[in-house]
Amino acid sequence: MRKSEDTKNRIIQSAIKLISQNGYAATTTAQIAKDAGISEATLFKYFKDKENLLHKVVSVALTQILGSVVLSPLKENIEKNKDLKVSEFLRSIINERLEMLDKNIDLFKIVLIEIQYNDSLKNEVIKNMVPKTCEAKGLIERILIRKGNISKEMAKGISRMMIGTLLTFLFQKYILGIETTSDEIKEEIENVLNVIKKSIGEE
Amino acid sequence: MRKSEDTKNRIIQSAIKLISQNGYAATTTAQIAKDAGISEATLFKYFKDKENLLHKVVSVALTQILGSVVLSPLKENIEKNKDLKVSEFLRSIINERLEMLDKNIDLFKIVLIEIQYNDSLKNEVIKNMVPKTCEAKGLIERILIRKGNISKEMAKGISRMMIGTLLTFLFQKYILGIETTSDEIKEEIENVLNVIKKSIGEE
Amino acid sequence: MRKSEDTKNRIIQSAIKLISQNGYAATTTAQIAKDAGISEATLFKYFKDKENLLHKVVSVALTQILGSVVLSPLKENIEKNKDLKVSEFLRSIINERLEMLDKNIDLFKIVLIEIQYNDSLKNEVIKNMVPKTCEAKGLIERILIRKGNISKEMAKGISRMMIGTLLTFLFQKYILGIETTSDEIKEEIENVLNVIKKSIGEE
Amino acid sequence: MRKSEDTKNRIIQSAIKLISQNGYAATTTAQIAKDAGISEATLFKYFKDKENLLHKVVSVALTQILGSVVLSPLKENIEKNKDLKVSEFLRSIINERLEMLDKNIDLFKIVLIEIQYNDSLKNEVIKNMVPKTCEAKGLIERILIRKGNISKEMAKGISRMMIGTLLTFLFQKYILGIETTSDEIKEEIENVLNVIKKSIGEE
DNA sequence: GATGAATGAGGGTTCATTCAT
DNA sequence: TATGAATGAACCCTCATTCAT
Known part of the structure; x- marks a missing residue:
């Protein structure tokens, strides 16, 4: 739970960083996952899409x-x-x-x-x-x-x-x-x- | 020449319309070409990329x-x-x-x-x-x-x-x-x- | 790991076969992927380009x-x-x-x-x-x-x-x-x- | 006739030059036409394909x-x-x-x-x-x-x-x-x- | 005879997403 | 829970080729 919540937050923080830099459309889920230190598959476990x-x-x-x-x-x-x-x-x-x-x-x-x-x-x-x-x-x-x-x-x-x-x-x-x-x-x-x-x- | 200039302008106008609606990254060259009434190939004759x-x-x-x-x-x-x-x-x-x-x-x-x-x-x-x-x-x-x-x-x-x-x-x-x-x-x-x-x- | 290495080798073998037959420029990545029994997307996971x-x-x-x-x-x-x-x-x-x-x-x-x-x-x-x-x-x-x-x-x-x-x-x-x-x-x-x-x- | 024959030869010479440099598959008709100083359309008047x-x-x-x-x-x-x-x-x-x-x-x-x-x-x-x-x-x-x-x-x-x-x-x-x-x-x-x-x- | 303009088909490449493990 | 492996769909772009002028 703690860990899980933490991962989710890391994803969000990475998304904020990258989307503010490049825009939503130009930011890839791969970039976000990499920046958050997780796999893309995991990202989609936390967010439907x-x-x-x-x-x-x-x-x-x-x-x-x-x-x-x-x-x-x-x-x-x-x-x-x-x-x-x-x-x-x-x-x-x-x-x-x-x-x-x-x-x-x-x-x-x-x-x-x-x-x-x-x-x-x-x-x-x-x-x-x-x-x-x-x-x-x-x-x-x-x-x-x-x-x-x-x-x-x-x-x-x-x-x-x-x-x-x-x-x-x-x-x-x-x-x-x-x-x-x-x-x-x-x-x-x-x-x-x-x-x-x-x-x-x-x- | 007349025709060519016209096509170029139509492309630009379509691009303006679509990019202002969806943003550059989310606008596809296919959309622009379609809106301008030409093929994608033609678009790339007029604009390098x-x-x-x-x-x-x-x-x-x-x-x-x-x-x-x-x-x-x-x-x-x-x-x-x-x-x-x-x-x-x-x-x-x-x-x-x-x-x-x-x-x-x-x-x-x-x-x-x-x-x-x-x-x-x-x-x-x-x-x-x-x-x-x-x-x-x-x-x-x-x-x-x-x-x-x-x-x-x-x-x-x-x-x-x-x-x-x-x-x-x-x-x-x-x-x-x-x-x-x-x-x-x-x-x-x-x-x-x-x-x-x-x-x-x-x- | 095993599987991954195997896929990579299959791609290379297919590439060798097709490039030797048709030359590099005339060989498409689609052909190679098909011959290797994988999708093109997968090919590009293994080789940058x-x-x-x-x-x-x-x-x-x-x-x-x-x-x-x-x-x-x-x-x-x-x-x-x-x-x-x-x-x-x-x-x-x-x-x-x-x-x-x-x-x-x-x-x-x-x-x-x-x-x-x-x-x-x-x-x-x-x-x-x-x-x-x-x-x-x-x-x-x-x-x-x-x-x-x-x-x-x-x-x-x-x-x-x-x-x-x-x-x-x-x-x-x-x-x-x-x-x-x-x-x-x-x-x-x-x-x-x-x-x-x-x-x-x-x- | 003289002119026509001449154009045809220029195309062939350009083709020889470019194909020997880059290979047939990687040489485009556009390159050949440009090198020969003619339009692509003209090239196809002289050669069926x-x-x-x-x-x-x-x-x-x-x-x-x-x-x-x-x-x-x-x-x-x-x-x-x-x-x-x-x-x-x-x-x-x-x-x-x-x-x-x-x-x-x-x-x-x-x-x-x-x-x-x-x-x-x-x-x-x-x-x-x-x-x-x-x-x-x-x-x-x-x-x-x-x-x-x-x-x-x-x-x-x-x-x-x-x-x-x-x-x-x-x-x-x-x-x-x-x-x-x-x-x-x-x-x-x-x-x-x-x-x-x-x-x-x-x- | 020559070309400007156009394009269908296809090429390499990327992406969000899935799934077995 | 986490991920390695895979992919369909779509993207940007190029090419040989056509046709009206």
């Missing part, structure tokens, strides 16, 4: 991204920093989110790419990802509003900008693969925060 | 995205609207860009996904895409600055927000495939523009 | 021709007959060599023909074949010299004639495929031996 | 080898040198034959290799080559006998040795591709002639 393994991989990715890794630290962070100035609150969120992206980029890539080609996967992902993300977004907006002087519409605009900023970095660094120094990143974050600060009259 | 066809597809995509489709209308739009109020100027740009995204989403998807797995493709894309995008970004920033009362840093923050907003829509609609009514989209744009307007004291 | 199989075939051929089959019996024969008269010594060698040719003609043909089109094969063959052949040639020459009254040059001429005689039969029977009765062969051998006998003043 | 072209190539090769190139110079040479000493007569023949081999090795290779795989080709070749070769062999033998003191059997042995010597060089230089200096060749020829000289008591 390749598609089944992909679903498991995505499911694991979703769990990790949404459940333990993504939202908990975000909520923690939000809670911990909710008494800061708005700009500092937002900065801490962005930085924490960037770190999280960095740690989970393989999983993100797999999920984002493979749902393009697989509707059942897409539905599964949407069903899990959207409400959780909206929840987090709402949480941030409520805090912004509570901090005073910020209308609901402004809060929505600001939270959307935060998402946009994160996506821009995701795009730049992980999709296009452009090397960016952490100084450059900091500067760009400050530029965005500047606009927001001005808009809410902070300082 | 499958990889070669992918490069041609990406090259066409880049040309179309960057050259005629992406930048020209953007510059035209910028030129035409540079005398509007800042918020109206930005709104017109976003709307025009959203339309452009909609028209070229297949090409975008192919390029963005396939460069994950193909370094020579990635280099080609980066070399072409980055400078042109920076150019457009710079153009917008200069106009913002010239319109008065906006610092260079603010302009940078704002242009980055514009990109972030576009990427958010790209992500939401085309990656996650979430249906969004145009009213919802408009509302969200207004929320973002609102923040920007506030930040530059417009009105 | 068709070229690899050819190399194995040639390697087997070389081993068989040079190692166990060619030189050992020759040396044995030389040893056994070194006390005969020169003409009888040479006759026994020629006859033994002709038998050997007959048994291994398929392997010879493959090696001799395929090295025309494949440099790496040619190098491999040369490296193995030339020294061993020179060794055998040298052995014969030393015995001839030791038998008295034969100069080094004469010995070289005679050994060369032996090779020439063998090649003539190879050419006649196996290249041109001309049927020759064993009486005709014997007669021709005697004619050549006659010349040699005269030249060394035997009898 | 690829096999047909091979037959024409072999036929040309045979004509050239046997008719004009091979036997005429040999007969000429025999006639011219029939009054020399036996050893000198044989030396001149060998040298002339070696030169001829060198000039026509491409044709020889094609013929010798392709008849292994094609019975109709083999029959054609045998029918033409054997009688002519026997004729030349007989001619030489008659001259040897006429020169005195050489029995019919000795003459046969000697002529066979000549063929063997030539085949040895053919084998060494053109099949195995072993580089040999002309000095080495001369020495080996002398060794063989030495034996013959001794056998007929020359000098």
Whole structure:
């Protein structure tokens, strides 16, 4: 049981590694088995077929991204920093989110790419990802509003900008693969925060 | 000659369609040939191998995205609207860009996904895409600055927000495939523009 | 293990048979697989590609021709007959060599023909074949010299004639495929031996 | 007509060149057409199919080898040198034959290799080559006998040795591709002639 | 007479999957 | 449970050959 569970996990980890590198269609079960240190026959003892393994991989990715890794630290962070100035609150969120992206980029890539080609996967992902993300977004907006002087519409605009900023970095660094120094990143974050600060009259 | 050029184009169009639907690795040359109404043998008369066809597809995509489709209308739009109020100027740009995204989403998807797995493709894309995008970004920033009362840093923050907003829509609609009514989209744009307007004291 | 080795050998034997019949380029992996009673997929589990199989075939051929089959019996024969008269010594060698040719003609043909089109094969063959052949040639020459009254040059001429005689039969029977009765062969051998006998003043 | 005949010859020459380099099965009609500077379609206007072209190539090769190139110079040479000493007569023949081999090795290779795989080709070749070769062999033998003191059997042995010597060089230089200096060749020829000289008591 | 364009048939090769052990 | 051995189906690609122009 222990051993069995362990083998299964090794297969999944190998699949994550290889699929994120080469894509699902270009990753062979032979590669995965070899990387996991087992035979192909064994792989098919654990997973009915390749598609089944992909679903498991995505499911694991979703769990990790949404459940333990993504939202908990975000909520923690939000809670911990909710008494800061708005700009500092937002900065801490962005930085924490960037770190999280960095740690989970393989999983993100797999999920984002493979749902393009697989509707059942897409539905599964949407069903899990959207409400959780909206929840987090709402949480941030409520805090912004509570901090005073910020209308609901402004809060929505600001939270959307935060998402946009994160996506821009995701795009730049992980999709296009452009090397960016952490100084450059900091500067760009400050530029965005500047606009927001001005808009809410902070300082 | 006429005929030959036509066949070649049909192959490329079929490839674009199928690769954007299923990904490069999962698209077979047989599918492409069938869709183009020719034999596989003919396909390989026009393209040395499958990889070669992918490069041609990406090259066409880049040309179309960057050259005629992406930048020209953007510059035209910028030129035409540079005398509007800042918020109206930005709104017109976003709307025009959203339309452009909609028209070229297949090409975008192919390029963005396939460069994950193909370094020579990635280099080609980066070399072409980055400078042109920076150019457009710079153009917008200069106009913002010239319109008065906006610092260079603010302009940078704002242009980055514009990109972030576009990427958010790209992500939401085309990656996650979430249906969004145009009213919802408009509302969200207004929320973002609102923040920007506030930040530059417009009105 | 047993089974696996067996399958591999069956593939090689089928390859030898078919390549010697039709040549490497005209022999398909499908034919080989069918002849070996396995699927093509299995063939490619045992040999990386068709070229690899050819190399194995040639390697087997070389081993068989040079190692166990060619030189050992020759040396044995030389040893056994070194006390005969020169003409009888040479006759026994020629006859033994002709038998050997007959048994291994398929392997010879493959090696001799395929090295025309494949440099790496040619190098491999040369490296193995030339020294061993020179060794055998040298052995014969030393015995001839030791038998008295034969100069080094004469010995070289005679050994060369032996090779020439063998090649003539190879050419006649196996290249041109001309049927020759064993009486005709014997007669021709005697004619050549006659010349040699005269030249060394035997009898 | 002139032009047409010319094109046909260019095709044949290209075929000879390429088939001798790569073998019939591995030579494509596309390669031949390209080398001949024409389109593949044109090639098939001149030759019903690829096999047909091979037959024409072999036929040309045979004509050239046997008719004009091979036997005429040999007969000429025999006639011219029939009054020399036996050893000198044989030396001149060998040298002339070696030169001829060198000039026509491409044709020889094609013929010798392709008849292994094609019975109709083999029959054609045998029918033409054997009688002519026997004729030349007989001619030489008659001259040897006429020169005195050489029995019919000795003459046969000697002529066979000549063929063997030539085949040895053919084998060494053109099949195995072993580089040999002309000095080495001369020495080996002398060794063989030495034996013959001794056998007929020359000098 | 020459060729650009096209292709059916087949070649080598890979892949996910099965099954006896 | 784990795997060595095997494979049908499909993949990318090539080839000799045809035909309208």
